[in-house]
Amino acid sequence: MTNELITVALPKGRMLEDSLRLFTVIGANGLENLRESRRLIWEDTTSGLRFLLLRGVDVPTYVEHGAADMGIAGKDVLIEQGKDVYEPLDLGFGFCRLVVAEPIELQGNDDPRAWSYVRIATKYPNITERHFSRKGIQVEVVKLYGSIELAPMAGLSERIVDLVSSGKTLAENGLVEVEEIMKATARLIVNRASLKTKYRRIKGLIDRLAEEVRALRS
Amino acid sequence: MVSRSPEVQTAIPKGVRVLLPEETAKRRYIMAKTLSVFRRWGFQEVVTPTFEYLDVLSVGAGEDQQEKIFKFVDRQTGQLLALRSDLTPQVARMVATSLRHRPLPLRLAYAATVFRYQEPQAGRQREFFQIGVELIGLEQPEADAEMIAMAVESLKELGLGYFQIDVGQVEFFRGLMDAVELGPEVRRKVISAVRRKDASELELLFQAVPGDDRLKECLIALPGLYGGKEVLAKAEGMAFNQRAREALANLRQVYEILAFYGLSDYLIIDLGETYGFEYHSGVVFEAFTKALGYPLSGGGRYDDLIGRFGYPCPATGFAFDLERLLWALEAERVLPAYKGADFLIIDFNPDKRQALRLARLLREKGYSVARDIIKRDLPGSLAYARDASIGRAIVLGTAGCKKDELILKDLLSDREEIHSIEGFSQKVSSGELRWPT
Numbered sequence: 001m002t003n004e005l006i007t008v009a010l011p012k013g014r015m016l017e018d019s020l021r022l023f024t025v026i027g028a029n030g031l032e033n034l035r036e037s038r039r040l041i042w043e044d045t046t047s048g049l050r051f052l053l054l055r056g057v058d059v060p061t062y063v064e065h066g067a068a069d070m071g072i073a074g075k076d077v078l079i080e081q082g083k084d085v086y087e088p089l090d091l092g093f094g095f096c097r098l099v100v101a102e103p104i105e106l107q108g109n110d111d112p113r114a115w116s117y118v119r120i121a122t123k124y125p126n127i128t129e130r131h132f133s134r135k136g137i138q139v140e141v142v143k144l145y146g147s148i149e150l151a152p153m154a155g156l157s158e159r160i161v162d163l164v165s166s167g168k169t170l171a172e173n174g175l176v177e178v179e180e181i182m183k184a185t186a187r188l189i190v191n192r193a194s195l196k197t198k199y200r201r202i203k204g205l206i207d208r209l210a211e212e213v214r215a216l217r218s
Numbered sequence: 219m220v221s222r223s224p225e226v227q228t229a230i231p232k233g234v235r236v237l238l239p240e241e242t243a244k245r246r247y248i249m250a251k252t253l254s255v256f257r258r259w260g261f262q263e264v265v266t267p268t269f270e271y272l273d274v275l276s277v278g279a280g281e282d283q284q285e286k287i288f289k290f291v292d293r294q295t296g297q298l299l300a301l302r303s304d305l306t307p308q309v310a311r312m313v314a315t316s317l318r319h320r321p322l323p324l325r326l327a328y329a330a331t332v333f334r335y336q337e338p339q340a341g342r343q344r345e346f347f348q349i350g351v352e353l354i355g356l357e358q359p360e361a362d363a364e365m366i367a368m369a370v371e372s373l374k375e376l377g378l379g380y381f382q383i384d385v386g387q388v389e390f391f392r393g394l395m396d397a398v399e400l401g402p403e404v405r406r407k408v409i410s411a412v413r414r415k416d417a418s419e420l421e422l423l424f425q426a427v428p429g430d431d432r433l434k435e436c437l438i439a440l441p442g443l444y445g446g447k448e449v450l451a452k453a454e455g456m457a458f459n460q461r462a463r464e465a466l467a468n469l470r471q472v473y474e475i476l477a478f479y480g481l482s483d484y485l486i487i488d489l490g491e492t493y494g495f496e497y498h499s500g501v502v503f504e505a506f507t508k509a510l511g512y513p514l515s516g517g518g519r520y521d522d523l524i525g526r527f528g529y530p531c532p533a534t535g536f537a538f539d540l541e542r543l544l545w546a547l548e549a550e551r552v553l554p555a556y557k558g559a560d561f562l563i564i565d566f567n568p569d570k571r572q573a574l575r576l577a578r579l580l581r582e583k584g585y586s587v588a589r590d591i592i593k594r595d596l597p598g599s600l601a602y603a604r605d606a607s608i609g610r611a612i613v614l615g616t617a618g619c620k621k622d623e624l625i626l627k628d629l630l631s632d633r634e635e636i637h638s639i640e641g642f643s644q645k646v647s648s649g650e651l652r653w654p655t
Contacts, residue, residue: 065340066511084512088441090418190415193506193513196384196486199445206442 006049006194006201009063009071010034011056014165015186018093019072023049026208048201060085060189069194069202075184076163080124086190088206092213094186096165098124100131100179103152106159107176121151122161131161131181149173233336233344240556240607245347247554248376248543249329252349255372259364261327261351266308268331272298277307278497278523286334288344301333304495306535307523309352314527322355322531329540341512341542350517350537354524357532359468362501362519363475365536369505369515370484376543377552381507381514383484384444386491387469388498388518390453393462394437398429408437413492415441433458444488447473453489465500472501497523503536509549514542558607560585560655564599567615572639576612576624579646585655604629610653614639 010019020031028047033039043050052068060083062068076098078087100120102110121142122128132139144151148162149169161181164170170177188209195202230236237245253263269290276284288301302308305328317324329349338344351368353361366383373381391412400408404423411419417438424434436456443449443456450470457463469487476485491502502518517536524531547553561580565573577587588608590599596616603611613625619636626635626642637645645651 064511066509086415086441087419088415088417090416187416187418191511193508193511195415195444196488196504196506197380197382197508199486203442203445 004048004198004201005043006070006198006205007052007068008049009052009054009059009068011059011072011074012053013056015056015072015074015094016053018091018186022091022093022209022212023051025212026205057081063189063191066191066193068191069198070188070190070205072186073189075187076124076127076182078187078189079182079184080126082126083189084192086192086195087187088190089188089210089213091186091188091209092217095183096163097183098127098161098181099164099177100159100161100181101164101170101175101177102159104174104176106152107178110178112178118159119157120159120161121148121157123148124161127181128161149175233338235343235345239558243556244544244548244553245540248540248547249347249349251376252372252538252543253327253329255368255375256327256349256351259325259351259368259371261325261353263327263329264309264312266302266305266312266328266330269299269301270308272300274311275300275303275307277310277526278495278520279304279307280496283495286336288333288335302330303332303334305330305332305348305350305537306352306495306497306520309354309535310520310524310533311527313352313354313531313533314524314529318529323361324354325351326354327351341510341545343541347540348537349540350535352533352535354533355531356534357521359471359501360475361532361534362472363479365517365534366472366476366485366503367479367481369503369517369536369538370481372538373505373514376547377550378507378546379550379552381484381505381546382486383481383503383505384486384488384491384513385469385472385501385503386488386518387465387501388492389465389500390457390462390469390489391440391492393457393459393465394433394440396461397433397458398427398437400427409492412437412440412490415490417441440490443490445486447482447487449487449489469501495520500534505538507546507549510542510546512542514538514546556607557609558603559588560609560653561587561612562590562599562603562606562608562610563587563612563614564590564596564603564616565614566596573614576614576639576643579643583646583649585653600627600629 010016020035024031028049029044030042033042034051034053040053052062054062056074057077059071059073060078060081063071063085064083072091074094115137117138118132119140119142120128121144123144125141125143128141129139142151142157148160151157151160152175153173190202272289275287283303287303290299292299309326313324331345332348333345335344336342353365366385369383404427407423408420411423420438424438443453450473453466457466476482497520498518499521500519504513505515506513515536515538519534521532524533563573563577573589577589580587590602596613600611608629610629611627613627616625619625622639623636624639624642626637
């Protein structure tokens with residue numbers, strides 16, 4: 001059973017480059033096919049790995065149900081979705097922060113400690129609700145799927161909760177950060193049944209990836 | 219009154235299912251096979267109430283399980299009632315009350331629906347079926363081994379080709395947690411990180427905590443403590459206190475008994491596994507197959523639960539999830555094909571006595587027999603029989619045979635035989651004519 005395929009779900013977008021590099025370093029071949037063509041699946045028989053290219057928010061779903069044995073997902077997505085998967089490794093890349101932001105003009109006379117009710121547009125309704133309810137603040141969440149920064153300008157909500165990496169997008173849309181909710185990096189996630197039933201191969205892969213991550217860090 | 223829309227109401231609430239004959243037959247098959255294994259090991263079936271006082275059902279349920287209980291109010295007393303979300307506390311209560319004076323051990327089995335308020339998803343509805351056992355009154359590792367051996371035998375009996383039993387011991391982790399001093403917040407985070415096998419977070423958490431470095435290293439290594447028998451040896455150096463040492467020795471004993479049964483190939487060990495219910499207190503295990511992302515069964519030792527109902531008594535048990543068994547078996551294509559009734563009697567005679575006699579005779583012999591009561595032509599009746607997956611048709615009073623004869627038609631091969639009704643009846647009675655059911 002050593003040559004059975006292990007299926008790995010990779011997220012499109014900002015974490016893809018690092019993900020491809022990491023798996024290339026540990027011996028996967030031909031991953032440029034996923035970057036350069038419109039391919040969504042790549043099978044590398046030499047390394048016994050099969051890669052699926054998915055939207056980042058779908059990776060935990062594939063892994064939880066065992067449609068993929070393992071995958072790479074942002075910690076933000078994992079906390080938001082609360083899926084039942086193992087997270088054995090912080091991969092270190094894809095760093096970003098989840099923050100509360102508001103228009104500059106609102107900030108002048110605003111004190112976050114005095115909030116009692118806020119209306120927030122976000123892709124992260126669960127994290128947002130948990131964050132504010134922990135502080136005893138009532139929150140009305142407007143769930144959006146993209147272009148969150150537009151919401152205050154268009155009058156949909158006063159504030160937003162969104163990921164920032166450099167803060168440039170916020171500034172371009174006249175927004176400023178008021179609070180950080182969490183920091184997030186890319187995580188390796190593994191299906192529970194796969195870890196048990198294919199543990200030799202999975203454990204080998206986790207160990208190899210951990211070595212690389214450690215080498216990259218130092 | 220609920221206002222009614224003029225449309226016909228056919229909606230089904232989230233999380234429950236209707237099962238058609240084909241789907242029901244598969245589940246009955248799995249249930250019957252599994253229960254017959256349980257019976258062969260000496261387990262007796264019991265039935266528990268579908269709803270109970272919430273207080274009974276919440277005994278031994280952790281916070282996250284409590285949240286998933288369906289609750290409603292008893293109109294008379296105003297007390298909170300709940301749909302059963304787990305059979306084990308109910309059986310524990312039964313043991314502590316009505317069964318208390320029977321000699322131990324007790325071997326009890328059940329097959330019942332369970333309700334949990336959770337987001338319905340593939341592999342988990344809000345109402346689902348469990349087939350399980352509880353072995354009560356034994357604290358010996360042989361009892362734990364018996365549970366695991368029965369799980370293996372059930373899965374083999376069902377025809378599952380590949381599966382693994384993941385065995386853990388919850389006291390090992392609890393022992394290590396005793397050895398390190400943590401505030402409640404950090405403690406909660408550590409438990410969550412171990413559960414997710416998040417070694418990176420454990421490392422961060424323990425950086426900030428004072429204490430023995432070796433112990434902290436062990437706790438960080440805990441998520442990786444899974445695999446074959448070698449895990450037991452590796453864990454030896456990590457058993458920091460009495461509690462962890464005893465847990466490890468106990469797990470080793472169970473492993474050795476199972477190896478003696480010849481089952482070690484089915485086992486993997488995971489000492490970092492903290493799943494299961496809050497009431498678990500020793501060896502726990504889950505069954506996994508490659509075809510399915512979640513466990514097929516769960517269970518383990520719960521020595522303190524029955525005591526919470528007033529009768530201290532060690533126990534262990536496990537339950538299969540019927541729906542997941544079905545998925546796994548379907549993925550391996552090992553379920554028998556669906557069959558409707560064995561016979562359909564199609565009778566064109568105005569006098570139905572012969573048809574009724576034949577039906578009674580065949581039923582007495584153990585065959586399932588349906589009669590086509592609707593008036594229609596022969597091709598119409600045969601099409602109906604095929605559609606209902608009926609195996610054979612018996613045709614009386616048709617142009618193709620004489621008045622005292624019948625046509626026996628095999629609907630799979632389309633082969634036809636003509637028999638005299640008298641001769642056919644005799645041969646069925648004597649067993650000379652027989653068919654697989």
